[in-house]
Amino acid sequence: MSNIHIGLDIGGQTIRCIALDAKLNRVSEASIVTPAREGSLAVLAAIRSVIDMAAEEGTIISVGAGTPGGVDSQGVIVGMAANIAGWFGTHLGEYISSAAGGVPAVVRNDGNMAAFGEWVARKGSSRALVYIGLGTGIGGGYIEGGRILGGCDDRALEIGHFAIEPGGRSCVCGAQGCAEAYGSGPSIGRIAMDLALGKDPALGSLDKTGTLQNPGLDKNFNNSQLAAAIRSGLHANAKDVYEAYAKGDALALFVDFLATEALSRMTATALAVLAPDLVVLGGGVIRGATHLPSSIKKRMPSLVYEDAWRHCGFEQSLLSHEAGLYGAAWYGAALVASSQDVIESASKWGKSLV
């Protein structure tokens, strides 16, 4: 049997797994619904089952895994991971190594694994890459010189919780005015609903800039089909908003403006703090909103000093929803092969993967 590398992406809804051969070609994949409400033992059993499926393809020699929440250098979950019950304190690294037959294993925050995947997919050409994943929440990761800079317990770049509107909308983290409360998939849908239904959307200064940009805006959105659908009972999500955006719907255009403004403030802060040469936007939201990288780039001159944005690229993810999955597999492979070998083998797949 040939040697294989395993990559795991442990999400609140799905656990996904891929197996790569020694040349990093994808040879199999498996996925299972995360029993997120049943506690950590049930989730670990699910992880073992996808590893067992992948193991049918060969002899496992490395495992890399991305997980929500903070994770220490031993692979123990030590931070917030609200979407999996009882996940705190789980010895995940030890468990997956054992489940795979005692091979080298590594666990990192899922945003960091996605950042690593995007960095490898670009042949390591970026000196400093910021990854922003727009999905159910907003995650991030930072790669400098090929290394994940994860801070304490891999919690660096929890970029969705940058406060961009103090006193603004409530965030799932307990704070107010986080970027995630305006720019995540569920938040985009909720803002559209609040506006259509006449509820206070707590937009603060975002509303002022939006009104300035749209001086003739009809705040009742009487001509909006999206608003009419919401008033008829639609529970809108980001997909609904961006489908309406594509048709020029007035409410969708305004919600997009607000999300872009919030994400731009968040990104400008990251540029000032980290000085990246590339910002990659990924996650499920971006699939319906491919204009976001260029929209955000256009806002940088008025939000952050020139040196921070002038030579910085803004791109869409190459690996889409599989950035974290490939990042984990490649990061795990680098435990048993040189990083350069991993980049050379992996990067040729970058654009053909999705």
Ligand SMILES: [Zn+2]
């Ligand atoms: Zn928050």
